[in-house]
Amino acid sequence: MTRVLVVDDEPQIVRALVINLKARKYEVDAAHDGAGALELAAARHPDVVVLDLGLPDMDGVEVIRGLRGWTRVPIIVLSARHASDEKVEALDAGADDYVTKPFGMDELLARMRAAVRRAEPVAGEDDSLVTTEAFTVDLAAKKVNRDGADVRLTPTEWHLLEVLVRNAGRLVSQTQLLQEVWGPAYRTETNYLRVYLAQLRRKLELDPSPPRHFITEAGMGYRFEP
Numbered sequence: 001m002t003r004v005l006v007v008d009d010e011p012q013i014v015r016a017l018v019i020n021l022k023a024r025k026y027e028v029d030a031a032h033d034g035a036g037a038l039e040l041a042a043a044r045h046p047d048v049v050v051l052d053l054g055l056p057d058m059d060g061v062e063v064i065r066g067l068r069g070w071t072r073v074p075i076i077v078l079s080a081r082h083a084s085d086e087k088v089e090a091l092d093a094g095a096d097d098y099v100t101k102p103f104g105m106d107e108l109l110a111r112m113r114a115a116v117r118r119a120e121p122v123a124g125e126d127d128s129l130v131t132t133e134a135f136t137v138d139l140a141a142k143k144v145n146r147d148g149a150d151v152r153l154t155p156t157e158w159h160l161l162e163v164l165v166r167n168a169g170r171l172v173s174q175t176q177l178l179q180e181v182w183g184p185a186y187r188t189e190t191n192y193l194r195v196y197l198a199q200l201r202r203k204l205e206l207d208p209s210p211p212r213h214f215i216t217e218a219g220m221g222y223r224f225e226p
Helices: 011-023 034-044 060-068 084-093 105-119 155-166 174-181 190-204
Strands: 003-007 027-031 048-052 075-079 097-100 129-131 136-138 143-146 171-173 214-217 221-224
Touching: 003 011, 003 034, 011 027, 011 105, 027 034, 034 048, 034 060, 048 060, 048 105, 060 075, 060 084, 075 084, 075 105, 084 097, 097 105, 143 190, 155 174, 155 190, 155 221, 171 174, 174 190, 174 221, 190 214
Parallel strands: 003 027, 003 048, 048 075, 075 097
Antiparallel strands: 129 136, 136 143, 171 221, 214 221
16 A cells, blocks of 8 residues: 655645545545655655645755655655746755646656656566676666666656666657656756756766767757667
């Protein structure tokens, strides 16, 4: 049974989420502030976290960073903040998706299911290693190694790398990448891809310009070449 940690200081939202999630056979824990969220996460080990950014004791981004210090649990941000820079900050801190209030319950549940699926290990990939002349990707351990040292990637950078590596040699469209990494609401935010591909090239390519492994197909998408 999937366990969900709901973090929000609005009692009516917490109540609505708890009722809807329990009706769909989820196990649910709820916290009303950041400190409580971090304590519950450590004690209960949820499978997914639904997190409001506007908490009374700390900003939700601090909670994301606190969680990312020890767990890769999927985090879905639930917030009334609409500014794109705030969304990017939350995603950069380690959030997996972002749903803006007011939200539809069906959409939120779909995002949760997708986030949990992405976090599940894939059967038969316990020794899935992809090796290039510059770096090695361990899909099972979710690690990248270059020159004998682990490369630190943000969760968003890892998700993008993983989608490309799993489709090695094939063109992955901009829309597909945006939808799989950021969610359906971001299918037109092609600037995200430019920024994050540049970061991956800088961290992993022997020579980011011209790139050998992360190829841009102008106007269409990107391709990973081992």
